[in-house]
Amino acid sequence: MKKVLITGGAGFIAHHIIAHIIKNTDWEIVTIDRLDISGNLNRLNEILNQFSDKDKKRLKIVFHDLKAEINSQIESAIGIPDIILHLAAASHVDRSISFPMEFVQDNVVGTVNLLDFARRQKKLEKFVYFSTDEIFGNAPEGVSYSEYDRYNSTNPYSASKASAEEFCVAYENTYKLPIYITHTMNVFGERQHPEKFIPMTIQRVRDQQKVLIHANEEKTQAGSRHYIHAQDVADGLMFILNLNNYVHRGDFGNAKCPKFNLVGPEEIDNLTLAQIIAKVQKKELIYELIDNHTSRPGHDLRYSLSPKLLKSLGWEPKIKLSKRIEEVVEWSLKNKRWLS
Ligand SMILES: NC(=O)c1ccc[n+]([C@@H]2O[C@H](COP(=O)([O-])OP(=O)(O)OC[C@H]3O[C@@H](n4cnc5c(N)ncnc54)[C@H](O)[C@@H]3O)[C@@H](O)[C@H]2O)c1
Incomplete structure (x- = not known):
């Protein structure tokens, strides 16, 4: 063993x-x-x-x-x-x-x-x-x-x-x-620290508070991961x-x-992600795009890694991102102690 x-x-x-x-x-x-x-x-x-x-x-x-x-x-x-x-x-x-x-x-x-x-x-x-x-x-x-x-x-x-x-x-x-x-x-997933973007967005949408989404300086494009x-x-x-x-x-x-x-199954920008979280909860998304450089020095707008190596060896995530997000939203609403 x-x-x-x-x-x-x-x-x-x-x-x-x-x-x-x-x-x-x-x-x-x-x-x-x-x-x-x-x-x-x-x-x-x-x-x-x-x-x-x-x-x-x-x-x-x-x-x-x-x-x-x-x-x-x-x-x-x-x-x-x-x-x-x-x-x-x-x-x-x-x-x-x-x-x-x-x-x-x-x-x-x-x-x-x-x-x-x-x-x-x-x-x-x-x-x-x-x-x-x-x-x-x-x-x-x-x-x-x-x-x-x-x-x-x-x-x-x-x-x-x-x-x-x-x-x-x-x-x-x-x-x-x-x-x-x-x-x-x-x-992301169950029992993540409540200050992280996904649990925080789930909580803010639930309580109908504004979600702040990091974007470019012109505030026209949300960051993506x-x-x-x-x-x-x-x-x-x-x-x-x-x-x-x-x-x-x-x-x-x-x-x-x-x-x-x-690497996750697909790239998603944080506004689309917040919209999915609101849709699962059947609630309105109240949001504001904010300039990420002023609010958080050292914050990068986009991260992206190539998944090619592991894919070529035979591994990639099996479940679609939207399904995973849906499951985490539903789990978090039932397990409120893991939200702020
Ligand atoms: N969360 C992400 O999105 C992400 C992405 C890429 C890589 N990582 C890496 O994965 C690892 C885990 O990330 P996470 O999000 O679960 O972090 P986390 O903060 O939830 O967990 C880190 C754990 O390490 C413990 N720890 C910290 N410093 C320690 C020390 N000096 N001695 C003993 N224990 C210590 C903390 O108590 C905590 O339990 C980290 O190395 C992180 O850099 C995280």
């Missing part, structure tokens, strides 16, 4: 991955988290309720802040992992603009502490680092970045993620760690973990360091 260490398990994406792994494998899971403003153990409590007592015991939670090195006590609480999935990160972009050093500590120092722990592991098969579309910066119309395109960080959050990604590459080159990297587009549901992220991740014979053929120094873009 494999043991997987997942960092940031009380966070939004990792708790979906934990549910997916409990449901689809017999693996043991250890998660470490320090429970910051976005970490919430109630997420894990809710998903564990779907499982038998035997399955519930497959998850162990270890309290640890990755800013500190993983000492021998924490190491023995974790045990010997076969796989490490590194999701813990300070993830609030606006906060990174006010407190950039916190993001260096959590995302860069935290990642290097985990890489040092990984370096001591004798039977580690894969170390997956969860990076983001934001490291590539704004994508002009018609451009979708591929896995090995250049970084272009436009805010301290994305700089900290890109920097940690480079440390992962360096640890494969220097210490031969089995590094895998995912670049994930904007994720390829949103991906957290369950599709978990499914894509399992596909990557099962790619045992995959040989990356790119020119990338000595490190193979496979990188994969995890």
